[in-house]
Amino acid sequence: MSWSRLDRRLHWIMAVLFVWQFASRWISSALPDDHGAVFHLNGLHSVGGYTIFGLGVWRVANRMRNRRPPLPGSPPMQRLAAQLTHAILYIMMFVQPVTGMLVSGEQFGGPPYAMQYLHNAGGWLILGLIAIHAAAAAWHHAVVKDGTLTRMLR
Ligand code: HEM
Numbered sequence: 327m328s329w330s331r332l333d334r335r336l337h338w339i340m341a342v343l344f345v346w347q348f349a350s351r352w353i354s355s356a357l358p359d360d361h362g363a364v365f366h367l368n369g370l371h372s373v374g375g376y377t378i379f380g381l382g383v384w385r386v387a388n389r390m391r392n393r394r395p396p397l398p399g400s401p402p403m404q405r406l407a408a409q410l411t412h413a414i415l416y417i418m419m420f421v422q423p424v425t426g427m428l429v430s431g432e433q434f435g436g437p438p439y440a441m442q443y444l445h446n447a448g449g450w451l452i453l454g455l456i457a458i459h460a461a462a463a464a465w466h467h468a469v470v471k472d473g474t475l476t477r478m479l480r
């Protein structure tokens with residue numbers, strides 16, 4: 327059993343969007359505040375985040391309807407680590423856009439500074455998990471050679 331075409335498309339579109347979320351913020355914070363691109367980069371950061379939320383709803387609904395291919399036959403601790411990583415990534419598809427929206431609201435006198443902290447910490451959490459996740463995929467591909475990466479590609 328493999329991932330459906332929809333599963334694969336949603337996974338990779340979302341991976342690109344996550345990269346954009348980091349790139350847009352990092353580029354805009356490296357530019358001087360009065361640079362013309364800052365406004366647009368920040369706007370496109372919000373659009374990217376809301377798109378992740380929307381695609382996340384679709385992805386979770388689709389995942390609940392269809393069973394996923396079985397996890398590779400790795401040792402139990404590795405399977406647990408994979409499930410935990412996937413679960414937190416799914417949760418962050420919704421939590422991160424919400425804290426982001428509240429950070430934006432804060433600039434208009436909304437909820438307190440805590441949201442900025444949560445959104446930034448969420449960013450680091452996601453970055454760490456994606457690094458572990460991608461390294462695990464590379465490990466399965468190059469060392470274990472069990473087709474885990476290829477079934478997400480085609
Ligand atoms: C999954 C979606 C998102 C991801 C992965 C993400 C990630 C990030 C990251 C990495 C930063 C930079 C933190 C830093 O400077 O250290 C950031 C900042 C920010 N994001 Fe997002 N974000 C997402 C969604 C959103 C959304 C939907 C909005 C607004 C509608 C938003 C608004 C902001 C704002 C205003 C900041 C600047 C916060 C500050 O002043 O420190 N984000 N985001």
Ligand code: HEM
Nearest residue numbers: 340341344389394397398412415416456460463474475478
């Ligand atoms: C270079 C980047 C990436 C690679 C190589 C990669 C690779 C993979 C592979 C091979 C699988 C299938 C695992 C299996 O069959 O058990 C998978 C699943 C998954 N990926 Fe990625 N991925 C990447 C980026 C991302 C990003 C940025 C996210 C952010 C949300 C993400 C979220 C997920 C989730 C949640 C699953 C689990 C699906 C499920 O069990 O329903 N991936 N990834």
